[in-house]
Amino acid sequence: MKILVPVKRVIDYNVKVRVKTDGSGVDLTNIKMSMNPFDEIALEEAIRIKEAGKAEEIIAVSVGPSQAQETLRTALAMGADRAILVEATDSVNQDIEPLDVAKILHAIVLSEGTDLILCGKQAIDNDMNATAQMLSALMGCSQATFASKIELAGEKVTVTREVDGGLQVVSVTLPSVVSVDLRLNEPRYASLPNIMKAKRKPLEQRIPADFKVAIKNRLEIIETNEPPERQAGIKVSSVDELIEKLKNDAGVI
Amino acid sequence: MTVLVIADIINDELSSDQIGKTIAAVSELGEITVLCACKNAGTPAGKAAKFDGVKKVLAVSDEVFANGIAESFSSLIVDLAKDFDYIVSAATAHGKNILPRVAALLDVMVITDISKVISNDTFERPIYAGNALQVVKSKDSKKIISIRTANFESVSQNNDAPVENYTCKKMTISSFWVEDKIQENDRPELTSAKVVVSGGRGVGSEENFEIIEKLATKLGAAVGASRAAVDSGFAPNDWQVGQTGKVVAPELYIAVGISGAIQHLAGMKDSKVIVAINKDEEAPIFQVADYGLVGDLFSIVPDLEEKL
Numbered sequence: 001m002k003i004l005v006p007v008k009r010v011i012d013y014n015v016k017v018r019v020k021t022d023g024s025g026v027d028l029t030n031i032k033m034s035m036n037p038f039d040e041i042a043l044e045e046a047i048r049i050k051e052a053g054k055a056e057e058i059i060a061v062s063v064g065p066s067q068a069q070e071t072l073r074t075a076l077a078m079g080a081d082r083a084i085l086v087e088a089t090d091s092v093n094q095d096i097e098p099l100d101v102a103k104i105l106h107a108i109v110l111s112e113g114t115d116l117i118l119c120g121k122q123a124i125d126n127d128m129n130a131t132a133q134m135l136s137a138l139m140g141c142s143q144a145t146f147a148s149k150i151e152l153a154g155e156k157v158t159v160t161r162e163v164d165g166g167l168q169v170v171s172v173t174l175p176s177v178v179s180v181d182l183r184l185n186e187p188r189y190a191s192l193p194n195i196m197k198a199k200r201k202p203l204e205q206r207i208p209a210d211f212k213v214a215i216k217n218r219l220e221i222i223e224t225n226e227p228p229e230r231q232a233g234i235k236v237s238s239v240d241e242l243i244e245k246l247k248n249d250a251g252v253i
Numbered sequence: 254m255t256v257l258v259i260a261d262i263i264n265d266e267l268s269s270d271q272i273g274k275t276i277a278a279v280s281e282l283g284e285i286t287v288l289c290a291c292k293n294a295g296t297p298a299g300k301a302a303k304f305d306g307v308k309k310v311l312a313v314s315d316e317v318f319a320n321g322i323a324e325s326f327s328s329l330i331v332d333l334a335k336d337f338d339y340i341v342s343a344a345t346a347h348g349k350n351i352l353p354r355v356a357a358l359l360d361v362m363v364i365t366d367i368s369k370v371i372s373n374d375t376f377e378r379p380i381y382a383g384n385a386l387q388v389v390k391s392k393d394s395k396k397i398i399s400i401r402t403a404n405f406e407s408v409s410q411n412n413d414a415p416v417e418n419y420t421c422k423k424m425t426i427s428s429f430w431v432e433d434k435i436q437e438n439d440r441p442e443l444t445s446a447k448v449v450v451s452g453g454r455g456v457g458s459e460e461n462f463e464i465i466e467k468l469a470t471k472l473g474a475a476v477g478a479s480r481a482a483v484d485s486g487f488a489p490n491d492w493q494v495g496q497t498g499k500v501v502a503p504e505l506y507i508a509v510g511i512s513g514a515i516q517h518l519a520g521m522k523d524s525k526v527i528v529a530i531n532k533d534e535e536a537p538i539f540q541v542a543d544y545g546l547v548g549d550l551f552s553i554v555p556d557l558e559e560k561l
Contacts, residue, residue: 017381129353133351183490218391219362222375232540236546242528
């Protein structure tokens with residue numbers, strides 16, 4: 001079995017996001033970029049499945065600017081066997097919408113014949129949480145979102161999902177798209193020898209037209225603003241003072 | 254214009270809080286039909302009909318809708334879609350699971366987790382864990398939207414809209430429900446509670462979380478946790494408040510032993526009153542707290558519980 005793992009290049013999650021004052025977006029100049037953390041978890045899971053002898057090959061795919069090559073090299077260093085870069089924009093400021101990404105991934109799934117697609121549940125830049133579900137819809141196959149446990153047995157995958165109020169266990173038949181949540185695993189760091197080896201692993205470069213997809217944003221971004229700041233309040237010195245303030249000033253207890 | 258609102262129903266029980274706030278968010282967009290699909294839709298449909306602004310409720314009773322399986326719901330919604338300009342749900346686990354699937358089937362781009370309706374085609378949504386607010390205008394003829402319900406006040410329930418039964422066509426599904434592991438307790442639901450008490454890494458262990466739970470019990474509050482506390486195994490993931498967990502906006506939010514990482518603030522900064530209890534007086538949580546108390550949580554929290 002082949003596993004496909006889509007990965008996205010996003011602002012590193014430790015970096016403080018700065019909104020440009022002219023409302024045109026978030027400042028990405030000279031900012032550290034990394035693999036979307038949820039995608040790292042998806043890739044880690046794929047590697048563990050392969051290590052358990054249940055998959056033969058892991059293909060990492062990124063749809064974005066040419067700089068996404070770096071993200072794919074990281075994926076190869078972690079343990080993906082090969083990578084496909086679909087260069088869909090020449091601007092690092094243009095976000096490719098999940099619907100177009102899903103269409104491109106769908107075409108790749110068909111040509112590669114992958115039965116299991118492991119995705120991060122959302123990208124931490126646009127927080128859209130949509131690509132996995134959209135890909136599954138286009139494939140007309142089962143989906144299991146927000147996975148915190150994945151067990152493979154033949155044509156069946158048992159997935160424990162993080163839902164409101166607790167967990168839900170579902171069993172899906174392959175082919176399937178599974179999106180992963182935080183607690184699934186702890187992704188490994190790429191070792192130096194593996195980083196060196198990754199440079200020799202195949203990285204294929206494609207464009208959306210190869211898959212008969214025209215990138216066409218449906219959502220026009222009008223402006224991007226800083227959220228309103230909350231003012232800091234006061235420090236109280238004791239529990240009694242806190243209770244007094246909550247009762248008399250705030251009136252919430 | 255016509256709006257189809259997908260109700261959140263778990264075990265044949267309507268989530269009144271979610272539906273009330275979702276209706277409030279979209280009431281200006283057009284005539285509202287609520288879809289109640291579950292095993293036995295009679296009772297939840299009757300409840301949904303009470304919400305102000307609802308024109309009609311569609312009740313669909315079928316075993317295939319018993320457990321929120323995305324394939325069943327998306328197939329049903331796509332069948333109904335031609336009559337609606339907007340298809341909307343709360344951005345709950347259920348809404349997030351089904352709406353993008355519906356959107357792709359209809360070749361529409363989904364707009365998730367919106368915090369404001371600006372006009373009939375323009376919406377505001379938080380991005381980068383709430384560190385920026387983006388205004389987007391949809392060019393699709395049909396709009397498929399999920400709502401960040403914490404940003405809205407529920408509509409009242411003085412209505413008596415007609416309920417219509419709808420029979421869905423047979424469908425083939427390749428996902429099967431195995432079991433739900435839902436925590437049973439008497440606490441209010443995290444996203445709709447008036448008071449939330451949350452613990453962070455400072456609480457130190459799963460056993461110590463008991464003091465957070467005791468304080469919550471005293472206040473009739475829901476219990477929350479920071480991602481750090483969840484990652485450390487002190488609290489279950491469905492307690493998580495933050496961008497990767499739940500977004501809450503209660504009347505009173507008490508953060509105990511929580512430093513105030515950006516990702517946590519994104520989930521609670523719209524709370525009306527925020528109290529922070531932390532031993533580190535430099536902790537960023539104090540920058541958003543209305544009332545801060547610096548000190549040892551293990552003496553403050555039991556003291557607070559006793560004196561309330």
